[in-house]
Amino acid sequence: MTSKWRRLTDRLTGKTEPEPLWTEGVPDHLDVPIREWLYDVLSHYDMAQPVAVRLKLPSRILKARDPYAELAVLDDPKNPMLRLEVIDATLGCVQQALQGAAWQHIQTAASYVRQLEGILREGDSAFTVSEDGSGLERRMDETLHATYDKAVEAGASKADTAANHLRAAFTEAYGIKPDPSAAYSRAIKAVEAVANPLFLPNAPEPTLGKVRAHLDQGRHKYEMVIADKTGAPADIDAIVAIVSLLWHGQRDRHEGGPTSAPVTLEAAETAVHTAAILVHWISSDSIRKK
Known part of the structure; x- marks a missing residue:
């Protein structure tokens, strides 16, 4: 589901076409919300090492003073999908770590998933959280x-x-x-x-x-x-x-x-x-x- 909200000027002019979806990477208007979400989740679940290992990232990430912050802002001009891959890997690692966990921990993770989905939807990202919360997928009609x-x-x-x-x-x-x-x-x-x-x-x-x-x-x-x-x-x-x-x-x-x-x-x-x-x-x- 994409955002139903329309700008004031669009509503005044009667524009009804949906905003185009952002199909590659994390656009600038989502940079800060995504960065804050990633930092919160990575630090809350201590996921820096599992995510870095899963994505085979350079060792400097885990050697950094704050690996969570390094991962939260990680970018690569040659790979515009890298931030999305970090989000995807984070979701997958958290899902794996919570297998058999207590109900309250599962509910906390579900809250993080809903928060991320809201950010992606309102920001008109072409990506959404998968049904089981274990990763990202391209948004479907x-x-x-x-x-x-x-x-x-x-x-x-x-x-x-x-x-x-x-x-x-x-x-x-x-x-x-x-x-x-x-x-x-x-x-x-x-x-x-x-x-x-x-x-x-x-x-x-x-x-x-x-x-x-x-x-x-x-x-x-x-x-x-x-x-x-x-x-x-x-x-x-x-x-x-x-x-x-x-x-x-x-x-x-x-x-x-x-x-x-x-x-x-x-x-x-x-x-x-x-x-x-x-x-x-x-x-x-x-x-x-x-």
Whole structure:
């Protein structure tokens, strides 16, 4: 969610377009709030060493008189994402340190997370805190995020692994260091987690490709809950097309072929949202046997 606030001059002139998001690093207007937040969290949880080690930072950071202050203002003109990486690593280290901690300590950490999210949102940063508070991710359009949330919820009702794979796919696609190949692979696994048991319950080695073939060859056996233009249940052509798109689009599944190619970030993001739709439809019985 981005900030809903508008400048007085924008309100007076009727401007309704949202402010552009800051897509790289920590802009000047967020420098002080971020610096103060980082210092508070790093010092409160004594996280200078874990963060410096995780990011493989030079030893001068920990040798400094105040390592927390050094980390809080750390910048590198050659790596404008460095401050965001420090924030991301700090969130991850705190999350790891709090595993099994008392309730009040977990609540304090949650308060820090809410404070950071408020800073990023009001400052129109393109980054936000991940759902589990363990790191940063790129901010997604609210409508798309709502679709993703519904898919995770629906997938979890059928198989925990579907929801887990979908969350992992989202993190790999929208994290501050995206891994398109991993995101695409996880997206397919999320769909397989709900589709394989439903369509190929007895198959020894079910895959999304086999699900696609099963549906393609058995179109007459299934229907959609949504109606077609005649008012009858629609056929499953759309499902077959979407599954085929997702399956065939993973061009890095095998190496050495004439159409093999690395997965782009844009393709990975599309795959994640395609998988979310399929997981939601399959989990909510939008496709059924006749």
